Amino acid sequence: MTRTWSRTSRVIAGTATALAVLTACGGGGDDTASKPNGPVTITFWGWAKGSKDVVDAFNASHTDIRVKFEEIPSGTAGGYAKISNAVKAGNAPDLVSIEYSSLPEFVSSGALQDIGDQFTGADRAKLLPQTVELTTLGGKSWAVPFDAAPQAFFYRKDLFARYKLQVPTTWDAFKKAAEQVKKADSKARIATFFPDDPTTFEAMAWQAGAQWFKAENDTWKVDTTDPATAKVTAYWQGLLDAGLVHKNASFSPEWVGSLKNGTTIGYLGASWGAGVLKGNVPELSGKWAVAPVPTWDGKPASGMLGGTSFAVTKDSRQKAAAVAFAEWMSTTEEGVKARIASGTSSAFPAAASLRPVAKKAFDAGYYGGQDIYALFESAGASINPHWSWGPTTGTTNTAIKDGFGKIAQGGPSIADAVKAGHDATVAELTKRGLKVEG
């Protein structure tokens, strides 16, 4: 008897699962239909620091929406692949974290839904215009921006003092400082070239005024070899050739190790890097400081390195709840406070009015009490607004990363890698049937 029962129940369970999968595949569109009585449950995938704390705070203060958070690897480390696969398989979460650079790719593959009806103009007006621009594609609104990620230069102020270095404000000065560091300690370098991470390089190109992707009259104009990029390329090639920077994978054990033993005394990152540094080398508390990223002409300028937005997947039937939660994370005091107070995040909110909140919540003791948010504020204002991302970031970045890996003395160069990225991008756009010039 029990046996029959268990077999029957297994069949039922199997059928139910199959049906669930099928309905998940075919679902979508009827998000207004389900207005349940109990709390709505939504699933959220992300990796940004402090996400868990934000979700906990939200669940503690809300009864109508329950958020289930699942941590995934960061986008390029496999998170994006996981999201695309889940969307393809029809079991994607309702809300996902996507960086600005990858948003167009997800939009163009049809993985997301337009949230313009929930995320209104009034909501958008609260956020840094550059981030709104990056999440508005083809006239539609696709994601709720969370943070802006202006570049910043982190440096060991104790070692800068010991080597009698001025904090460089221009790239020329940066190179001179790099030479001085090497002279002072043959093992030490001022910064690191990340061969596994094209995005840091792209932020430099962005800062220099490059425009890799331009959309004009339904045509993509791709140019990764414009003068601005060429300038950045030549500069970094020069640093590499002269051995003035380390070449290590980003956030790798060797990178962290070199921070620990003082053979890397600077880090060209972005606002969120303040939290990352604190988390990776807590023992160096009080020894780090932050400066604006060096610029070409000495006038403030910044690109953006990363930066997270929240998007609703195409099959989600809880769009309203998902957007409500996303907006809570991005535009409310409680949301921002919960994340920063976790101690691991130094995100620079896209919502201008919440920056004082973030500043108050961030324990700047690690930076000797320096007002790093004031610095991010002016850096954020200097983000070059002319950059946009194309719909093939995955292809572009993979090709550049492959090229960066091959860089060798007298062999392939950064310029070769960037050119390979260009060619792969053009080929990919063409294959998808899009019009492209470049």
Add this chain to the structure above:
Amino acid sequence: MKARTRAATLLLTPFFVLFTAVMVVPIGYAVWLSLFTEKQSGLGFGGTETVFTGLDNYTAALGDRAFLEGFGVLLGYCLLYIPLLLAGALGLALLLDSALARARRFFQLALFLPHAVPGIIAALIWVYLYTPQLSPVVQAMDAGGVGFDFFSPEGTLPSVVNIALWEWLGYNMVIFYAALQAIDRSVLEAATVDGASAWRIAFAIKVPLVKASLAMVGLFTIIGSLQLFTEPLILNKGTGSAVTSTWTPNMYAYTAAFDRNDYGLAAAASVLLALTAALLSFAVTRLTGRRRTGTANTANEPVTADGPGTAARKEQTA
């Protein structure tokens, strides 16, 4: 009779159900996927349309230098890896089998142990040992004046081959050792009585008698090499090494699907790789089949004292 048929059906059903579910259907689905491409219009923000494109994905894969270079890498890998593997595993097996060896059980286990470590873990361990600032090995090499950059374009192939050797040497050594153990001891005694040295016995008697095992291991390794994926992927992600995202054909398919969102191209590349593997397997089975009958009839005759059958049989069981 009827009961037998029923029993046969009952016993075979699980196999065929699983075979269909996990082999036939996925392959069919991959072939189906490979015939479609997602096309977009305008700037590409209006969603996608899945269009039947026939064999376009296949021509795209075959026309992509990166995909073809992947096969080139595999060829280089086989040329470097297989001789080292066979020589190393056979050498170790001969040592263990020789009269000189002590603590055979211990060495057998110790040499086999790396194989029990999953490929990902093995690759991670080796990445650590390859990383200049972290690795005691690299530091020792630098100090000894034989500096080598394991992540450089010239270093990638040796790096991957080294990991594979570490993982597979012990495993194949066990196969050869078992084959050597199966050799009729009287043959070896006869050789000793005739005054053959240990070297002579090893190379003139033992090695020819385990030739079939050598061929089998060699050919299986070639087929297995087509699947090369885990170790180079770890070297590709997070080390900044010269191992590209399309280094092997398997990685090409992976990157196409998960980094470039091009499932059609990924499916086509996978089908092409599967076809190559199928062709190679077919050739290998034909070749090994012929080779075994060949050795049984001729090669053993002069050496075996107690008739040709014994050694050949032993060899096959090995």
